[in-house]
Amino acid sequence: MAIPTFRQLEYLVTVVDTGSFTRAAEQLHVTQPALSHQMRALESTVGGPLLERLPRSVRLTPMGRAVLPHARAALAEAERLHTVAQRTAGLEGGELEVATVYSVSLGILPPVLRGWRRRHPGVRIRLREYPHADRLQAAMASGRADLAIGPAPTAWEGPIRELGVEEFAIVLPADDPLADRPSGSVALIDLADRTWVHYAADNGLADLLDHVCAQAGFRPQAAIRAEQTAAAPLLAAAGLGPTLVPANIVPPHFDGVLLRPDPPIRRTLTAYTRTRPDPLTVAFADHLADQVRANPAGFPAAATLPARTDAPARGQNLLR
Template structure:
């Protein structure tokens, strides 16, 4: 297969009209240029230049090949330019999967900064209610970066971003509303708004309850922590939700657990050396997990 250098020599020969000037324009010797042209002719199985007594003349085949060669050289130059832009974090595409409760809580400030400082980077966002589903997309190559709670299991590269608090949500008439906090063992027997079994939140809640020897009494299940908070606030019972699910200020009573409980927030990727992934994660780590303001993030109901 012919090389880009040979095509470059042909284009220079067409543009300059002589071997001497073409070689000079490419900063190479005349024999080296002639060698590249000869190799190209062998590849095409036809002459691209006619050797004259004084110089050379490009053949019709040579001129036709040169026109296509210009396109190939432009494409190669564009590929190098794009590669450099992506390597510098100023171009390309970054696909992000995020837990739905964390988009506004964690991602929006970083996304806004990237939009203003790196307008050539195309950002794509997909939101999920399950950390395990996000990992499936990551492993399938459908996303570059996952931001959310630690999944049940994964072989992806993980970086700890911080922790978020898990809290109790219920309605104003519930006895928990008069408490400053709720002991974990008092969740036993309460009508409980749980999560779908295929959701990582369901696994986390069940493991948490088992570790405290608490038996929960689910009355219904949902995929979304936001929905769980709304259902509990509407009088369906109590639920455990992450504070990131309270960004919409649900009409509900929110109380801390006693003792306080947190879960890990991580960034997962299969390509930790990727320039865009590395820079985005660095910005997430630099910003950190938002501080919990008891008065704002945990409304009293």
């Protein structure tokens, strides 16, 4: 089955709309014989005459009348195709798939997404969350998202963009003996005999907590292992034990206390892709980097952090 060309369909529609081969050829900036040829070719393709050539006009045959609306529709879809491509290239449309770890989607991402939505209301973001940076990296490697945001990947060959440093805090209840230290900081070793609000085994923060405590010379005993990252600071403030969280995921109206670990605990955040990213992904990464630079992921000023709920369900479309 030979298929018509968009060119032929465009010729047909223009001949019908102008009422003549000659005027259609002018309008389309081709010569009349080219148009005549292509009309013949189209008629051969569909298996019958579409136009009756009258001395001073043309007229659709029954087959022509049946075919014309579909010719128009196909051309309209091609036009739409072009329009959505342009809109995506111009950051006015399209959908971006972003993958990240739980803590990032609680911390730095919400204000970033808010800013993005304000500037590019036509672009949708689809977010996928992973509990552990390793799983994020594996998903990204296997083609799961357009852009990953999280701790720097290991042995990654594609483009990596450094966003900044995420700073961690110790959370204690307000009435803890260490809560009102003038320095506002605490050495991990001073919490060695505490039972901790730890994290579920598959959460990357569990590894991090174990690692920094090991470096301080002790192994943290778990009072509870939080399944949801956002629950950890709340449980710690409630007195179940200290916990370690990225400072910027802590809610503003928080009845616990944040102390700086001494020495400080930081983690570099990056945005990375497999290959040279497409324009929309580049634009989003630029926006992300600008926002994080303007609002470093350190200790919160209370006024800058909005109220939070639990992490959104996986794959949920956050915007629009």
